[in-house]
Structure formats: C-alpha cells, structure tokens
Amino acid sequence: xxxxxxxxxxGIPLAGDxxxxxxxxxxxxxxxxxxxxxxxxxxxxxxxQTNGQHPFDRPEYQGANVxxxxxxxxxxxxxEHAPQAIRxxxxxxxxxxxxxxxxxxxxxxxxxxxxxxxxESVETLxxxxxxxxxxxxxxxxxxxxVRCGDLTVSVSMPEGARQSFLNGVWDSCGQLVNQRxxxxxxxxxxxxxxxx
Amino acid sequence: xxxxxxxxxVWEAHSVGTLPSGQTQLFIGLHLIHEVTSPQAFAMLxxxxxxxxxxxxTVATVDHIVPTENQxxxxxxxxxxxxxxxxxxxxxEHGIRFYNxxxxxxxxxxxxxxxxGLTLPGTTIACGDSHTSTHGAFGAIAxxxxxxxxxDVLASQTLAMNKLKVRRVEVNGDLRPGVxxxxxxxxxxxxxxxxxxxxxxxxxxxxxxxxMSMEERMTVCNMSIEGGAxxxxxxxxxxxxxxxxxxxxxxxxxxxxxxxxxxxxxxxxADAEYDDVVVFDAAEISPTVTWGITPGQGIxxxxxxxxxxxxxxxxxxxxxxxxxxxxLSPGTPIKGTKVDVCFIGSCTNGRISDxxxxxxxxxxxxxxxxxxxxxxxxxxxxxxxxxxxxxDKVFLEAGFEWRNAGCxxxxxxxxxxxxxxxISASSSNxxxxxxxxxxxxxxxLMSPAMVxxxxxxxxxxxxxxxx
Numbered sequence: 001x002x003x004x005x006x007x008x009x010x011g012i013p014l015a016g017d018x019x020x021x022x023x024x025x026x027x028x029x030x031x032x033x034x035x036x037x038x039x040x041x042x043x044x045x046x047x048x049q050t051n052g053q054h055p056f057d058r059p060e061y062q063g064a065n066v067x068x069x070x071x072x073x074x075x076x077x078x079x080e081h082a083p084q085a086i087r088x089x090x091x092x093x094x095x096x097x098x099x100x101x102x103x104x105x106x107x108x109x110x111x112x113x114x115x116x117x118x119x120e121s122v123e124t125l126x127x128x129x130x131x132x133x134x135x136x137x138x139x140x141x142x143x144x145x146v147r148c149g150d151l152t153v154s155v156s157m158p159e160g161a162r163q164s165f166l167n168g169v170w171d172s173c174g175q176l177v178n179q180r181x182x183x184x185x186x187x188x189x190x191x192x193x194x195x196x
Numbered sequence: 197x198x199x200x201x202x203x204x205x206v207w208e209a210h211s212v213g214t215l216p217s218g219q220t221q222l223f224i225g226l227h228l229i230h231e232v233t234s235p236q237a238f239a240m241l242x243x244x245x246x247x248x249x250x251x252x253x254t255v256a257t258v259d260h261i262v263p264t265e266n267q268x269x270x271x272x273x274x275x276x277x278x279x280x281x282x283x284x285x286x287x288x289e290h291g292i293r294f295y296n297x298x299x300x301x302x303x304x305x306x307x308x309x310x311x312x313g314l315t316l317p318g319t320t321i322a323c324g325d326s327h328t329s330t331h332g333a334f335g336a337i338a339x340x341x342x343x344x345x346x347x348d349v350l351a352s353q354t355l356a357m358n359k360l361k362v363r364r365v366e367v368n369g370d371l372r373p374g375v376x377x378x379x380x381x382x383x384x385x386x387x388x389x390x391x392x393x394x395x396x397x398x399x400x401x402x403x404x405x406x407x408m409s410m411e412e413r414m415t416v417c418n419m420s421i422e423g424g425a426x427x428x429x430x431x432x433x434x435x436x437x438x439x440x441x442x443x444x445x446x447x448x449x450x451x452x453x454x455x456x457x458x459x460x461x462x463x464x465x466a467d468a469e470y471d472d473v474v475v476f477d478a479a480e481i482s483p484t485v486t487w488g489i490t491p492g493q494g495i496x497x498x499x500x501x502x503x504x505x506x507x508x509x510x511x512x513x514x515x516x517x518x519x520x521x522x523x524l525s526p527g528t529p530i531k532g533t534k535v536d537v538c539f540i541g542s543c544t545n546g547r548i549s550d551x552x553x554x555x556x557x558x559x560x561x562x563x564x565x566x567x568x569x570x571x572x573x574x575x576x577x578x579x580x581x582x583x584x585x586x587x588d589k590v591f592l593e594a595g596f597e598w599r600n601a602g603c604x605x606x607x608x609x610x611x612x613x614x615x616x617x618x619i620s621a622s623s624s625n626x627x628x629x630x631x632x633x634x635x636x637x638x639x640x641l642m643s644p645a646m647v648x649x650x651x652x653x654x655x656x657x658x659x660x661x662x663x
Contacts (some may be wrong), residue, residue, distance in 0.1 A: 072391040
C-alpha cells in the first residue's frame, strides 16, 4: 500500500452546505454489484438540473483532482458508492469546511484524504480556483497546508487518519486481520458470545 | 473526555488494541448485511483471498431493492435480481444466516434484528447502512459503515475506529397528545442542527425516553445520524429487558440472569462525565413537519415556513435552496400544503406500534381524492401481526394500499417512487433532494399519525384535529 503525502494537480470548487450522499450518487445507481462505472453518475441529478453548468460538467474543470467543498459534505447515507463515484470521476483529495463522519471514514479506507479549513479560507480557495481553474493546487499532508497559486491555507485532519496516509497504512484490512489472536482474546472476554 | 458512560464501558470491553495509526481496533458483536452495500465487500475478500472467520456473527437480509407489490422471482428489475442473487450466493458460500423474502423473517434490517432478539444491550453493532444507529435503543453501540469497512468486519470481525465524544441529550416530561417519538427526534435535530452531532455519540436520557416503548426508542435512535451523530443510545432498563425476553436469539435460562446483571453493569454511572449536555422540555414539542431539504428544517404544525431573517446566518443559503426546490414561500403556514403521495413505513416508522397508531386515525376516514397512500410494513413479521389484528383491513377500507415488507419509498431503489415534482407526506427519515426516486420529488417528514392526517385531508394537517 502506498504512502500518501502530497496530492497535486488542479482544483474544482463545488459550493453548498449539507450536500448529501443521495445527491452525490442517487439511489437508483446503487443497483449494482460493483463500483465500476459510477464515476459518470456522480452528482447526476444536480448535473441534469444545471444544464451542463455543474462544475463536474464544465470544461475548465475536466481533469481536476482536488474537490473543494463547504460544510457537512457527504452527510446522510453510508453508501461508499458516493466517494467511489467521486474518486472514479477523478478526485484524489477533498478540501472542505467539514465532512460527515461516515463519508470521511469511507474516504480514508479508499485512500482519499479529506482535509478541513475554516469557512473563510475554503471560500477564498473556491474563489481562487474559479478565477483561474488552471492554477496548480497541492494538498500537503506533511505540512498540513493547501497551496493554490500564491495562496496558502492551513488545514487539519484527525491525527490518526493523517498518520495512516503518511505511513501508507490507510487500508486497515491487513492490519486488522493480522491481529487474530488479540481478537480472539477480546471475544473470549465478552459474555454474550457464549449465548448464541 | 467522557467517563463512566455506557459508551465508554462498551467501547472499552470491545477494544482489541491500538493500531499503528492510533485508531482503536474494535470488536463487532453483530454485523448486519444487506444486498446494496455488501456485494463489493465480498468481491474484495475474494480479491485478497480472505475468508470470514466469524460467520455466525453476521446476519443478512434483503430490503432496499425488494419490490413491495409483486415479489415473484426473478424480480422484474434485472439489476435488483442480480443483487439478491449475489447476496444469496455470498451467504451460502460463507455460511452466513440469511433471511430471504418469504422466509417469514425478512424485512428492513433495522426492524428484523431487534425482532429476532439479535440486537442486545452492551454489544457493538455495525451495518453498511447509516440507520444502524437504530439499535442503540437497546443500549448497544451501533453505527453505519461503508463497504470497505463491511469487508473489514467480514474479514476480521473488527473495525479501525476513532472514539467518539458523548453528548447527553436529555428530554424530560410528558409528551402532549398527538406528539410522538418522531416529533421528539425531529425537534432535537431542528435545535442541534444536522451537523451538530458530528464527532459525537448521543446518549438520550431523561424521563421522556424512560417512559417510551422500545419501538419509540428505536425511532429516536434511528434518526441520530440525521443530526450528524453516528450513533445514539439509551441506557437499557426493564422496558428493554421485557422486549428482549423470549425472542429467538435472546439469552435463555441461566444465561438470561447473567445477561441482565451484565446489562445493568454497563449502564452509564450516576456520576458519569459527558463531553456535552443539552436539556429539552417535552412540553415544548409540537407535532413536527419538515418543510425543506434537510431533516433539520423542521417546524411545528402551527408554524410557517421560516423567513430568511428569522434564521441564523449560517442556515440562510440552504434555506434559499430549499424554498426553491420545495416551491414553498417563506412565511406560508405549513398546514394546508397540498400533498400527492402519503407513505407509511421505513426503518424509522414501519413497526407494529407505528401501524397501530396510524390505523387508529385511518379508521372511519377516507384518503382524499387524488392522493396515493400506501402502507409498507417494516418486516414480514410486522405484516403478519398487523394482518392478525385486522389493521390491513382498516387501511384498505380507508383507501390506503397494503404492501409487502421492504424499504420502499424511503429511498426508492425499488419500484415505489415519486413522479416529477410530486410532494409526499412521509414517515421516513430523509427529505433530501431526489431522495424518493424523482430528481424533483419533494418530501415532508412527519410521524405516521400525521401522515394519515395528511392523507385524509389531502394536505398537511394537524393530527390532533382527528382525535
């Protein structure tokens, strides 16, 4: 598994608080047994309603890999289809004022860092990207800052998640499976496992 | 940092150790799976050559995609059929108990697990569904997870987690007539906000919750996630134990005595410390209806759609978005808003007590002309029980359709959907844009009794006027 320290590329701003996972990927696209092909359906209904003006459709943002959002992004359903759709569209990191918890955890498990900044910094960043979409952007998990042109914004992330990216251990499955004996010991101490 | 709460005790008992990232490896006592968020997890196991070491600790059912009218196999929707087949095959391959359609025990995952006595106090419960918080009603630490985490639980029976803070949400006093558990939780979300609970587990405490039945407690805990809290719980008491005793997977005989002693020991201590405490008065809560596009946009039935200047600055832009999407003007009373579809069901309000309460108001009334109204029991057992009590006849006579168990129009992954910009009165949990199957469909959340009042009037109405 790879270490994730720095993601650089171009930004894409998406304005609005409380953008839920039903909007990120409407439920009808969950009728599938793989995540393949979800990228094209990311924000499907919002995109149809904005007639090609949604950032995910606008030509200047094609190829962008850092999504900049506002507060409580990814609230609602636990569907991993939501970050999977965003990732498959091309996003490799998110910057926002805040993220819903399950969404954030899903992103960690996929190797997609979500960092937070204060509302004003996020808006400034969104403005800078909109003004010049070709500006290079970098999400730096070592310095905990996002750089966009001559703008530098300090960002945060819970330390556990940050370390898991820096050390390349964000895919926890292997570590969890390796603790077989410790898991068995914990289970043995729980009274209820004997009841069923 | 919290100390001596049920959350702290259960967390501690299930902690396997600390991972290199600093996260806790947490043992999961009960893992629930369904057809939507599990197939990719099983595929990941196959890719990595992993097996399922604790198959008896996972239980499966099918709920999201199940048609509620014609359930003959193969399903008319070939994608839905492919999903149910994948679940059937995965359960068979790994030796996982599966309650399929027609088994008599199928239903919404958060309805059937308590029904079967699988949901127990002091346990950790995870499921690839955000409404897993429902099971907290029993004093379990229960939360929704994504598909990669479903993989982790299947492969190791554990998860990598960060400990949550604990907020005690206290409500005291008697609820006024016509005010239900649904109104209580909508009121809490209205006051604390849809992101107020991020980073917290909610402990619901106080006399209002103590007096609630288990089904009412489930309604409250179910919607914790709508307030941003990944889990919400209520300390177990005799109401909890009475509900559990005698159910299929409940401990029996000597085990029962040991269980009750253990359950009592994991209750929050009288001198427990919380990261935050908020207190509400039950008498302040009215029958509540959402007017907007987040569950936090709720108002009392006698109130009007709020004007922007009456809202905190941070809530104004989402309110503007909501006026436009909902086609509702600020300052308009919510009462009298015309509705097209009335839906009773979901993991929030699809249990037998919900149907009994709704039937009470449907009795002797007729669904208004032009309104489509339907009732979807939360499980096959709920359906059977309702039919034994004659509730199906009450609904049918009143002009409601009577369906088979499933998630139905709560999230519309099945044939039950709004059309165009239809507006629904819904006993479900989310009023997000497009949630009920049409990209311009509109949802008003309310209690099942209030849905009946809306169905009978053809518009949002006060259930107290039907009393």
